[in-house]
Amino acid sequence: MSYTDLDQLTDRFGSQMLVNLTDRSDPRGHAVDTDIVDRALADTQAVIDGHLVGKYALPITDVPPLIAELAATIAIYKLHIYTPDEKIGDDYKQALRSLESIAKGTIKLSIEGAPAAAGQSSGARLTDRKRPMTAANMTGFI
Template structure:
């Protein structure tokens, strides 16, 4: 399941700009679907990399915050692939950095997605704990 669709990108990027960003030919009149799909795939992989271990992946249903972050990451990737080396629009850079900060906050458990079924995925393997023997038992501690 994709975290964002072409329609979501079309809401964030004007149609002519999306055609320009997805094609290497300046005379192109249609979007290059393969390039757009690659931008969404890379954005989704980045989101999954941050959420792995905290949530069962892929997310279903996709929270709107994840969709918005994926759109912003995909949009940044589309601008970054342009060979002209022009400066990014300030809004693209700002939303990209904000998406990365949100992903880091979710990863570090400072934010939550609010997914009803979003429970931490169990880690594979077993956990072993080692502790030293107690020098003071509860009978001695009760006397204090």
């Protein structure tokens, strides 16, 4: 299961762009190479899961629209074998910043089964250790 798929990429970026990015055969076949797209989608899921591993139960089964959008942005960037145009590069950087914000909790996703954030405290932390000064060892000083 991936956070986006070929149909969503085609809807968003157009089939011609996907053909241009994935048809690497010689002579050109003028068709989308689904193996290349599948590799980019797997890499994209790994990037997203890597950011969200401590925050949410993975893999996300009911994909929120924000994650689908970030996945499409990252996948199209990963399909480029050469430097992409400035807009795609900027969108990719913004997607990574959004993932970092989700991981920090600045952006919250409403996902079923999301575990409570580990390590967050709601108040004072008490420790139980031996007291260095007690009435018994302070005899004569009190």
